[in-house]
Amino acid sequence: MTKIAVANGDGIGPEIMAAVLSIFKAAELPLEFEFVDMGKWVFDKGYSNGMTPEAQQTIESLGILFKGPMETPKGKGVKSINVTARKTWNTYANKRTFQTLHGVDTVFSKAGIPIDITIVRENIEDTYGGIEHMLTHDVALSRRFITRPGSMQVIKYAFEMAKKKGARRITCGHKANIMKLTDGLFLEVFYEVAKEYPELNADDVIVDDLCMKLVSRPDLFDTVVLTNLQGDIVSDLCAGLVGGLGFAPSANIGDHISIFEAVHGTAPDIAGKNIANPTALLLSGFNLLRHIGLMEPSNMIENALLYTLESGVHTGDFGDKSTPSLNTTAFAEAVISN
């Protein structure tokens, strides 16, 4: 039995988490779930980092957190709970996988262009350090920093992962032609690490050119590693290619703690109605299962999901509008029965 921490999050979080856990339970996985209090609703109770001390302790002792979406509290100087969590636990690599899913129509699936891209994004540095000030009333300055050890750990992770999955290609996206020192450092580390993986096909593409290529020939890419903000932008671009954040799983990987999460919003307008799409959270769950070595069960449930989607079953937010949509629970049951 592996014990993992589970945080429902806000908005639609509790319902999609319940749906995903019901699938995991039906598969009789050797997993125990310990629910922790974390989210905007916890922030509202006066916990400035969005979690209770007990939650933090549990997560730190278990090392794995499975989390639903969390709302960013409003207000100047207030940080996003998601970003705070990434920093608190030094989850230096953000991994997002984007795959063509049969049953989820996009212009690319219709054009017959298959997508299978993994974005590995540095998760701590860059302007996400939040070091900004006003020089004068009229001039704002932000410091962007890139470090060698910070770049090293995420790039090593990306190569190791690419090797394990037998990636066709690993690409560094960057803007080192303009940010010659910062992105230059990241790129230098990339090629340094690449030397240790002669079996992998490593190259680099300037980030603007990368985006141009991703929207016309996404099938040419496999694993792409980038600095934080560029990785943020390219991740969402790729999510758009496969149908949106509802189909984009995310894992924040650190040496001691890893977080598996849905990165879409909390959809307060439909919260509590049992109509939300649990797919992104379920896909994140597969990452979690594989992370703790449960390959077989993960593949089994993934096949059930793919079969479910392919057979035209869908929630209200996607799929063939002329066929009735299922609610969250019924969608989970369809996956279970498959």
Add this chain to the structure above:
Amino acid sequence: MTKIAVANGDGIGPEIMAAVLSIFKAAELPLEFEFVDMGKWVFDKGYSNGMTPEAQQTIESLGILFKGPMETPKGKGVKSINVTARKTWNTYANKRTFQTLHGVDTVFSKAGIPIDITIVRENIEDTYGGIEHMLTHDVALSRRFITRPGSMQVIKYAFEMAKKKGARRITCGHKANIMKLTDGLFLEVFYEVAKEYPELNADDVIVDDLCMKLVSRPDLFDTVVLTNLQGDIVSDLCAGLVGGLGFAPSANIGDHISIFEAVHGTAPDIAGKNIANPTALLLSGFNLLRHIGLMEPSNMIENALLYTLESGVHTGDFGDKSTPSLNTTAFAEAVISN
């Protein structure tokens, strides 16, 4: 007669410029062309900013430069000639228009999703200031600055342009949820200027979300204004949506000097072979003609180009591969005869 400065640039520059000017001459435009020496080939002669003093003087006295692509010289500390030109003449707004062109197949044109997007990118500030240093061997720092007057001039330009063309919507792309002061300032100025244009539908979208939306519903956007690097990335993304940089015109607008250019590369591998595609430079030329008030002739030549593309005429880099492609000169002649 309006006199404009013309720089062929490097690689395929001379041939595509000759093609475009032959079209302009055939249309008997009231234009005189003064050729100036600018490009990597001039840099190689020892002019560190890539132009002769005479070229600089001519451009500054005429106020309008029509330029082919220019290669960025290699070497540490060496700046791109294009970026240097933008700074030297404070061309603070970079305007790029992206339109579905019949005859240029993309996944979006095939899906019947029409695109007509104008990106207005701030052209001077941001990390393009190039203020970087190594704090230690392992830590690189880059300063990103956004100023109120710098934001004001480009945003005012964007609103003025959007008003003139009767835009459906004007959107500010930004990452003010993370870069609260720098992008926050840009966003604040955006809504300040928006108040003066109550007739325009102004809104903002976080840049990662914007990219996700652009690759699924590009038809929902019209004019988008962004800071420099984000604008660089989003511009290329949009170029990809309509077929690549070969179909993406660019104008760098300043108060005294404006530059109209093709932003694609110099394609050294095909230079001198008379097979390059002059479309992007020709589209940039339309921007130039409109800028100096030649609306009618510009529309006339644009119709000829659109008709040419629609009728299936193409150079080797695009179009129906089963029909023969034309060389650069013949493509220009096809436009002229239409």
